Amino acid sequence: MKEPRIHAPPVGVAVDVAVFTVREGRLEVLLLRMTRPPFEGKWCLPGGRIRHDETVEAAAERELVEKTGLSGLWLEQLYTFSDPARDPQARCVSVAHLALVPPDVSLRTDDKYSAIGWFPAERPPSLAFDHRAILSYAVKRLRAKLEYTNVAYALLPEQFTLGELQRAYEAILGRALDTRNFQRKVRAIDLVEETGELRTGQAHRPGRLFRFRVRRPVEIAVLT
Amino acid sequence: MKEPRIHAPPVGVAVDVAVFTVREGRLEVLLLRMTRPPFEGKWCLPGGRIRHDETVEAAAERELVEKTGLSGLWLEQLYTFSDPARDPQARCVSVAHLALVPPDVSLRTDDKYSAIGWFPAERPPSLAFDHRAILSYAVKRLRAKLEYTNVAYALLPEQFTLGELQRAYEAILGRALDTRNFQRKVRAIDLVEETGELRTGQAHRPGRLFRFRVRRPVEIAVLT
DNA sequence: GCAAAAGTGTTGTCGGTACACCCATGC
DNA sequence: GCATGGGTGTACCGACAACACTTTTGC
Numbered sequence: 001m002k003e004p005r006i007h008a009p010p011v012g013v014a015v016d017v018a019v020f021t022v023r024e025g026r027l028e029v030l031l032l033r034m035t036r037p038p039f040e041g042k043w044c045l046p047g048g049r050i051r052h053d054e055t056v057e058a059a060a061e062r063e064l065v066e067k068t069g070l071s072g073l074w075l076e077q078l079y080t081f082s083d084p085a086r087d088p089q090a091r092c093v094s095v096a097h098l099a100l101v102p103p104d105v106s107l108r109t110d111d112k113y114s115a116i117g118w119f120p121a122e123r124p125p126s127l128a129f130d131h132r133a134i135l136s137y138a139v140k141r142l143r144a145k146l147e148y149t150n151v152a153y154a155l156l157p158e159q160f161t162l163g164e165l166q167r168a169y170e171a172i173l174g175r176a177l178d179t180r181n182f183q184r185k186v187r188a189i190d191l192v193e194e195t196g197e198l199r200t201g202q203a204h205r206p207g208r209l210f211r212f213r214v215r216r217p218v219e220i221a222v223l224t
Numbered sequence: 225m226k227e228p229r230i231h232a233p234p235v236g237v238a239v240d241v242a243v244f245t246v247r248e249g250r251l252e253v254l255l256l257r258m259t260r261p262p263f264e265g266k267w268c269l270p271g272g273r274i275r276h277d278e279t280v281e282a283a284a285e286r287e288l289v290e291k292t293g294l295s296g297l298w299l300e301q302l303y304t305f306s307d308p309a310r311d312p313q314a315r316c317v318s319v320a321h322l323a324l325v326p327p328d329v330s331l332r333t334d335d336k337y338s339a340i341g342w343f344p345a346e347r348p349p350s351l352a353f354d355h356r357a358i359l360s361y362a363v364k365r366l367r368a369k370l371e372y373t374n375v376a377y378a379l380l381p382e383q384f385t386l387g388e389l390q391r392a393y394e395a396i397l398g399r400a401l402d403t404r405n406f407q408r409k410v411r412a413i414d415l416v417e418e419t420g421e422l423r424t425g426q427a428h429r430p431g432r433l434f435r436f437r438v439r440r441p442v443e444i445a446v447l448t
Numbered sequence: 449g450c451a452a453a454a455g456t457g458t459t460g461t462c463g464g465t466a467c468a469c470c471c472a473t474g475c
Numbered sequence: 476g477c478a479t480g481g482g483t484g485t486a487c488c489g490a491c492a493a494c495a496c497t498t499t500t501g502c
Contacts, residue, residue, distance in 0.1 A: 408457095
């Protein structure tokens with residue numbers, strides 16, 4: 001009934017972030033290579049301990065800046081993973097986060113971290129800790145949010161064609177969509193607006209360029 | 225860039241639980257009265273620190289048993305609240321949980337806690353910490369889950385009439401539903417099955433009694 | 449017999465899905 | 476001129492919302 005150990009060592013609080021992007025029609029996640037035991041050589045999601053004067057969301061943003069150079073991206077809290085065995089070295093819960101970036105960002109690869117890179121979100125390499133479970137959960141949540149919010153704005157560049165938007169949706173949802181229905185629906189709910197410009201340079205007929213009408217998180221019904 | 229304080233005091237991990245029930249057509253939440261400063265006399269959600277050998281969900285269940293006598297209820301993790309100022313006494317993040325009980329459970333009121341009771345979830349008394357925000361978030365999530373899952377089974381007794389089920393839905397959603405459409409939909413998706421008995425004793429025509437077909441969390445479409 | 453809750457059917461509308469063709473450009 | 480992705484219109488179908496009356500019991 002009473003606490004068994006009065007002065008037990010503290011339970012730590014960390015954050016981890018699953019950062020996604022869509023490139024070449026594929027959903028990809030950002031991973032770092034670990035350099036120290038016990039997970040030497042394995043890959044992991046960026047993250048770290050939180051500080052006293054910040055929320056977990058702020059910690060997630062700070063860790064991303066420090067470890068990857070990414071800033072100002074779309075980010076939200078996901079779930080707290082707390083299996084006592086999740087970290088073999090220290091008792092530590094992890095508040096997992098989901099983040100999205102457009103495909104044209106550049107990573108800072110110069111510093112102490114041995115390697116950093118984008119990997120297929122559906123078939124990642126072997127991951128440290130419980131990061132495989134975190135990644136699976138993040139993909140699931142992203143799929144769900146895509147259906148009833150406008151989060152896609154955080155995954156695409158400022159301007160894009162409807163074909164590019166559709167391919168981003170297809171990459172995340174993992175299934176093909178009907179172009180005619182997709183375009184009609186996207187326009188019906190005023191998700192995007194024309195910029196007046198055309199995508200030239202590629203072969204074939206140039207597509208009209210669009211931008212998102214609102215570039216902050218909003219609930220909006222699209223696509224069952 | 226580097227950690228400012230190498231040996232900063234640890235950030236604690238606690239859990240809090242918003243326990244709901246529906247009684248007399250109203251959504252109610254379980255609150256405890258605090259006995260110690262700085263929130264003496266205010267009410268709070270049940271909760272406490274986690275231990276080293278348990279997940280946050282297990283900690284939530286354990287705290288509920290210790291503080292309220294409730295056990296074996298429906299429970300899920302909600303969100304982690306981490307404002308550095310949320311607890312004026314100790315730096316501590318709280319992993320909030322949502323729990324549901326049927327209206328006929330009894331609370332243990334005998335021990336050290338000065339008071340415990342059910343309050344209207346929409347108009348609670350003055351709450352300690354950030355528990356008002358946690359409660360609001362929990363109500364929002366409960367409403368959402370009611371729409372696409374069968375969680376209502378955790379709020380109703382073993383047997384109930386369709387009228388009672390509808391009133392529970394109306395209490396949580398905060399709006400009236402059409403009886404004919406409600407009954408048709410509930411039966412169409414095989415949410416419930418007849419027990420063959422009737423609700424007698426009240427005045428007026430007795431209703432048939434039903435039970436939920438499955439009494440574990442399942443996704444099922446009901447009610448826009 | 450009357451008050452009150454239980455229970456049942458039909459119709460119109462809207463949104464979703466399925467589907468085929470013409471258009472504009474680069475090569 | 477042809478291959479390729481861009482872009483548009485229609486028809487069917489199912490789900491949902493709106494709506495009124497009969498039934499059964501306790502008092």
